[in-house]
Amino acid sequence: MDSGRIADANPAAGALLGTTRDGLLDVDVAKFLADSARDTWWTHLDAVAEGAEPRRFSSALMDCAGETMEVDLSVTRFAKRKQTLALVVARPADRR
Numbered sequence: 001m002d003s004g005r006i007a008d009a010n011p012a013a014g015a016l017l018g019t020t021r022d023g024l025l026d027v028d029v030a031k032f033l034a035d036s037a038r039d040t041w042w043t044h045l046d047a048v049a050e051g052a053e054p055r056r057f058s059s060a061l062m063d064c065a066g067e068t069m070e071v072d073l074s075v076t077r078f079a080k081r082k083q084t085l086a087l088v089v090a091r092p093a094d095r096r
Contacts, residue, residue, distance in 0.1 A: 018064035
C-alpha cells in the first residue's frame with residue numbers, strides 16, 4: 001500500500017469513475033479522491049496497512065470528468081506475495 005497505485009480493478013470500478021478497467025491500472029488513487037476526502041481516505045488506508053480490522057466509511061470520489069460523488073466504502077488488508085494491498089469496495093452512497 002506504499003505506492004497508492006491501483007493494482008487491479010473490475011469493469012464496474014472503471015464505469016463508476018468514467019473510464020475503463022484498464023484505464024485504472026497503475027494510476028495513483030489520489031487522482032480520484034475529492035480534496036475534502038483525502039485525509040479520511042489516508043487515515044483508513046494507514047490503519048488497514050498497519051493490521052487493523054477492515055474499515056467501513058463514507059467519503060467522496062471524483063470521476064474522470066471531475067464530478068464528485070458520495071460513496072460507501074469498505075477497505076480490507078490483502079497480502080499477496082510479500083506485498084500488502086488494500087482491497088477497496090466502493091458503492092454509490094444510498095442517501096435515502
